[in-house]
Amino acid sequence: MLVKGSLLIKISGVVLLAWFLEIILFVIWGSNVKDSWSHSLQFIFLSVFIAGGVLFYIYIIIKPMKRLLYASKAAASGDLSQRIPIFSGNELGEVGISFNGMAQQLETAMDVLNKRSTELESLKVFLDSIIDNLPFNIYVIDRDLTVIAWNKKREDGPFGINRNFAIGKKLWHILDMNLFKASSPKGRAEMEKEFAEVFNSGKIIEREEVSTSFGGKSFFKIIKVPLMIKEDGAQYVLTAIEDITIRRQLEIQLMAKNRLAAIGELAAGVAHEINNPMASMAVCVESLLRSTAQASFKRDEDSAKFNKYLKIIEREIYRCKDITTGLLNFSRDKTFVIRDVTVKDTLFETIKLLQLQEKYRSFKISTDIKDNLPSVSADEGQLRQVFLAIMINAFEAMASESGALDISATDGMDGNTRVVRIAFKDNGCGIPKENLSKIFTTFFTTKGNMRTGLGLSICYGIVTQHGGRIEVESKVGSGSIFTVILPHNGMQNKPLNQ
Ligand SMILES: Nc1ncnc2c1ncn2[C@@H]1O[C@H](COP(=O)(O)OP(=O)(O)OP(=O)(O)O)[C@@H](O)[C@H]1O
Ligand SMILES: [Mg+2]
Known part of the structure; x- marks a missing residue:
């Protein structure tokens, strides 16, 4: 309606224009218009002719031009869906046809581009998630040693650094914040040399490093991989650090x-x-x-x-016989009887057995054993032997008047395994640091040549056969804690001598 209305206004504008022209011609020619029908007819004809011309101009030139202008503006702002209606085969019509063709092609290309960029985006998310979920610390630096990538794993732990903080910073600035090796000038020089070698040679470097910065010994495998290698060497270097402590x-x-x-x-x-x-x-x-x-x-x-x-x-x-019996016990191929053992009962039986001997009666023994402790599948006789050997060692390390042995048992998780932990804490002489690595070795003893030094190595053998382990903490002058860690059901239906 609005279009039709504006059309009427345009037609009446054209007619008015024609009457104005008539008046102008009348003034020029000096004739009396009111009396001259022939002149009137001429003017009407002229008006219609001019109105037709103007309409022709509007519909064939102005309108398509406007449409073209609107469509090209829309295309420039990203809307490629606009098309121009083609009413004539003139030059403007041809321009419209080529515009429509171009817009169609662009629209198709944009569709493909959008699809590709969505694919690329999801591929990037996928690759990022792989890199983030790898069990390695990973970072990438460029030739200026500026960090350009930093994975999620590198954010974890006490030495982790936030990725948003790390990216864009110089590597040394970040490593200075926590890294043991890089913070010493020697360590930094070594790392610089290593990076230079990978950048220049384009070859992978792989090595192992032992660190004591995390308390205890930690082992790391470090791999430096050159990326985007050109004639003048690699453009980036990816560093992957794997904690291989458990494996080692x-x-x-x-x-x-x-x-x-x-x-x-x-x-x-x-x-x-x-x-x-x-x-x-x-x-x-x-x-x-x-x-x-x-x-x-x-x-x-x-x-x-x-x-x-x-x-x-x-x-x-008889001493030689003791030694040979000990050795045979240590190595004998036995098929053990595995059953669900209640640790609490075995511990109390062992304590009772020890207290039958006069020399151990003076020691104070306290127990703290958690209620409802899960049973462990084990050979009870073997477990008793382990507890006995550890307790005798504790008594031998303590002075009989002041000696106190605290025995506690709890359960918990060790990685994915449910375990029972039995700790024997004495206030004896303690074990010097240099002996800690030797006490489980066969024949190691500090008790003179009357002793075999087989006690703990036998314990070690039994506990590892049960899928467990023994941990020791000790301080000279204060005492020692021997903790036996046994899996809850690690040995179910398994012959122990395998
Ligand atoms: N609770 C403890 N406190 C201090 N030292 C200990 C303790 N337990 C073990 N040790 C040290 O570990 C060494 C090895 O112990 P192990 O039981 O294997 O042999 P042993 O007691 O010397 O001889 P045996 O074969 O008669 O048991 C001991 O000689 C002692 O030095
Ligand atoms: Mg012993």
């Missing part, structure tokens, strides 16, 4: 276990061979001792000497 610890434990197994095999062979002659010697000595009691010697002191020496030989034979 397992390897060390496995090595120790293998060594123990090898020693055990050898010891079992030797112990077996020695046991038989020892038994014969014991029988002979006992018989000689009996004969000595009835024999008559030239001198009394000869009798006493003979008796004394025979007793020494007898004692030493």
